[in-house]
Amino acid sequence: MKKTQLILIVVGVLAIAGLYALPSVVVDNEGQADGVSQDNAAASSESTEAIAMHEPELTPDQQLQLNTLKLQVKEDSSSEDIVSSSEELAGIYQEIGKYDSAGYYLGLAYENRPETELAEKAGNAYYEAFSFALDQEKVNYTAEQTRKYLNLVLxxxxxxxxxxxxxxxTYVSSSNPMQGITMLREILEEDPQNEDGLFNMGILSMQSGQYKRATERFEELVKYHPDNLQGQFYLGVSYFESDQKNKAKAQFEKVKELTDDPTIIGTVDTYLDQL
Known part of the structure; x- marks a missing residue:
C-alpha cells in the first residue's frame, strides 16, 4: 500500500495496537454490513487556524525561514509568488513531519493556481496527516480535506x-465505515490484483476479527506482490491469530529472511516464542 505511505503502518507491536483503534466493521462477509459507528465532530474551519492543529518544534533558523515565507504569502499580490512560497513552506513542514500544515499550504497553492498536480499534492499531504492523526477532530478534518483534494484529481x-x-x-474512520468498505470492494472488482486494495481489506479483516478471511487477502497480496513486507508480516500474524501454527511459524521465518530491520525481527521473534 504505501508508495508514499497511503496509510501509515508501523510494522510491529505498535502497528497491531493501532489496528484496533479503527471502528469494528464486518468487511468481508457477503451481504453483511455490521459495525460500530463513530460520531463525527464538526470539521475545523478552513482558515489559517487549521495549521495550528499542532505547533512544530523548530530551530530558530527554521522558524525565521518559516516566518519569512509566511510573510511573503500574506503580502504577495502575485499568485505565482504565493504558489512558490506556499510550496516551499509545505516542503519544510513535510520534512519535519507536520503534514496537516503542509496540506494547508499546498491547498493555498492550489487556490492560487488550480492545477491537478497541486490538488494531488495537497490531498496526499492531508492523507499523511490523517494516517498519523489520533484525536477524532483531527481525524475528521484531515479525512475531509483528503477527500476534497483527491476527488478533484479523480x-x-x-x-x-x-x-x-x-x-x-478515510471513510472507514467516519460515521459511515461501510462506504469505505464498499469502495475497496469495487476497487478489487475492477482490479483483483490491486496492491492497496488487497492490503487494506486484509488489515480491516484482521481488525474485525476475520482472521481466516485476512489470510486469504494477504495470501493473494503476497502472491502478486511478494516484495510487500507489510503484507508478508501480517500474513504471519493472521495465521497466528487463526491458530494455524505451522503456517505462522513458516511465514514468520520467511519474514526474517526478507529484512534485517531489528524492530521487525524483534517483533517476529516475539510471535515465534509463542508458537
Whole structure:
C-alpha cells in the first residue's frame, strides 16, 4: 500500500495496537454490513487556524525561514509568488513531519493556481496527516480535506485506483465505515490484483476479527506482490491469530529472511516464542 505511505503502518507491536483503534466493521462477509459507528465532530474551519492543529518544534533558523515565507504569502499580490512560497513552506513542514500544515499550504497553492498536480499534492499531504492523526477532530478534518483534494484529481482521471483507495480508507474512520468498505470492494472488482486494495481489506479483516478471511487477502497480496513486507508480516500474524501454527511459524521465518530491520525481527521473534 504505501508508495508514499497511503496509510501509515508501523510494522510491529505498535502497528497491531493501532489496528484496533479503527471502528469494528464486518468487511468481508457477503451481504453483511455490521459495525460500530463513530460520531463525527464538526470539521475545523478552513482558515489559517487549521495549521495550528499542532505547533512544530523548530530551530530558530527554521522558524525565521518559516516566518519569512509566511510573510511573503500574506503580502504577495502575485499568485505565482504565493504558489512558490506556499510550496516551499509545505516542503519544510513535510520534512519535519507536520503534514496537516503542509496540506494547508499546498491547498493555498492550489487556490492560487488550480492545477491537478497541486490538488494531488495537497490531498496526499492531508492523507499523511490523517494516517498519523489520533484525536477524532483531527481525524475528521484531515479525512475531509483528503477527500476534497483527491476527488478533484479523480474528476479528471477516474482510473486512479490508488487515490480511490486513500479516499476509501478515510471513510472507514467516519460515521459511515461501510462506504469505505464498499469502495475497496469495487476497487478489487475492477482490479483483483490491486496492491492497496488487497492490503487494506486484509488489515480491516484482521481488525474485525476475520482472521481466516485476512489470510486469504494477504495470501493473494503476497502472491502478486511478494516484495510487500507489510503484507508478508501480517500474513504471519493472521495465521497466528487463526491458530494455524505451522503456517505462522513458516511465514514468520520467511519474514526474517526478507529484512534485517531489528524492530521487525524483534517483533517476529516475539510471535515465534509463542508458537
Amino acid at each position: 474528476d479528471n482521471d477516474p482510473t486512479r485506483l490508488d487515490l480511490k483507495t486513500k479516499i476509501a480508507m
